[in-house]
Amino acid sequence: xxRRHWLLVGACGWVLLILMxxxxxxxxxxxxxxxxxxxEMFVWxxxxxxxxxxxxxxxxSQPYILSSxxxxxxxxxxxQSVNEKRLELLATVCRNSSLWNLTxxxxxxxxxxxxxxxxxxKILFCQTPKVGNTQWKKVLIVLxxxxxxxxxxxxxxxxxxxxxxxxxxxxxxxxxxHQRLNSYFKxxxxxxxxxxxxxxxxxKFVKNPRFEPWYKHDxxxxxIRKYRKSHHDDxxxxxxxxxxFVRYLGDKSGRQHLDRQFGDHIIxxxxxxxxxxPCDIPYNVxxxxxxxxxxxxxxxxxxxxxxxxxxxxxxPGITRYNHTKVERYFTGISQRDVRRLYARYQGxxxxxxxxxxxxxxx
Numbered sequence: 001x002x003r004r005h006w007l008l009v010g011a012c013g014w015v016l017l018i019l020m021x022x023x024x025x026x027x028x029x030x031x032x033x034x035x036x037x038x039x040e041m042f043v044w045x046x047x048x049x050x051x052x053x054x055x056x057x058x059x060x061s062q063p064y065i066l067s068s069x070x071x072x073x074x075x076x077x078x079x080q081s082v083n084e085k086r087l088e089l090l091a092t093v094c095r096n097s098s099l100w101n102l103t104x105x106x107x108x109x110x111x112x113x114x115x116x117x118x119x120x121x122k123i124l125f126c127q128t129p130k131v132g133n134t135q136w137k138k139v140l141i142v143l144x145x146x147x148x149x150x151x152x153x154x155x156x157x158x159x160x161x162x163x164x165x166x167x168x169x170x171x172x173x174x175x176x177x178h179q180r181l182n183s184y185f186k187x188x189x190x191x192x193x194x195x196x197x198x199x200x201x202x203x204k205f206v207k208n209p210r211f212e213p214w215y216k217h218d219x220x221x222x223x224i225r226k227y228r229k230s231h232h233d234d235x236x237x238x239x240x241x242x243x244x245f246v247r248y249l250g251d252k253s254g255r256q257h258l259d260r261q262f263g264d265h266i267i268x269x270x271x272x273x274x275x276x277x278p279c280d281i282p283y284n285v286x287x288x289x290x291x292x293x294x295x296x297x298x299x300x301x302x303x304x305x306x307x308x309x310x311x312x313x314x315x316p317g318i319t320r321y322n323h324t325k326v327e328r329y330f331t332g333i334s335q336r337d338v339r340r341l342y343a344r345y346q347g348x349x350x351x352x353x354x355x356x357x358x359x360x361x362x
Contacts, residue, residue, distance in 0.1 A: 102347030
């Protein structure tokens with residue numbers, strides 16, 4: 001009996017020794033990747049910025065589809081997993097050499113002009129027009145201490161960049177830019193590319209609520225002169241038509257002269273890649289306008305500011321993709337013009353998982 005007892009004790013000892021030896025080589029702890037803690041190496045050149053990025057390699061996982069255009073919308077309770085899948089897809093498309101010219105851009109003054117800075121809370125926000133940027137600017141204005149609540153901020157102040165207290169990244173020194181791009185929380189918002197173009201057209205050439213007369217008086221006539229097919233039959237056509245706008249945007253070589261003439265006013269229909277360089281700057285979050293009711297609280301929490309400021313109320317359904325509206329605007333536009341338009345914005349469709357609009361491009 002005593003011998004059996006000592007044999008049992010000896011066996012237990014050997015098991016413990018084996019476990020201690022194996023533990024040297026196996027790590028039993030699990031860690032969820034934190035995109036906010038990623039570190040990157042930036043290599044600077046003047047007058048623009050060149051960056052060498054180490055994108056996370058998650059292996060050959062199946063692409064995650066969260067499409068605003070699809071038949072259903074996935075709404076997981078853990079929005080961090082949605083953001084991680086979006087970043088995985090972004091990194092994959094960024095490595096696609098066939099789309100390189102549509103997804104990569106020089107990080108120079110133009111891009112840095114689009115990025116607003118909140119030094120107090122170490123946040124960078126890249127502005128992508130026609131996706132609800134006004135509300136995010138209000139959030140940053142509150143965080144910078146200019147106002148205590150977003151509801152108190154006058155609309156005319158938000159876009160007055162001389163008075164709203166939001167510095168642009170381009171206003172800083174190379175060292176300051178480098179430090180912020182490496183360490184700050186960075187995010188931007190996207191929207192279905194075609195629906196965004198419709199919003200830009202309505203806002204600048206139809207309604208023009210902020211009274212920016214140059215769109216109707218200068219830009220519209222220049223586009224009409226070059227791209228309206230028939231100047232002899234303009235009966236009933238008042239001002240720029242969406243068809244003219246589409247033809248201008250899809251003209252890869254011919255529009256460049258007009259774009260130089262229009263200057264920075266073209267930011268409202270430039271691609272996300274041209275505006276924010278998502279393949280050349282490692283953002284922490286890419287929000288989607290179509291799921292803003294989930295993205296907004298997640299961004300505030302991920303940036304560590306959810307207890308300091310609230311995103312303005314979002315009316316139910318107002319940000320969802322409007323298939324009927326898009327189809328109505330594109331009715332009557334030639335397939336050739338639509339294909340040319342899609343070719344220009346294909347990078348945006350691919351980078352952010354917006355599905356090829358089959359009802360437009362057969």
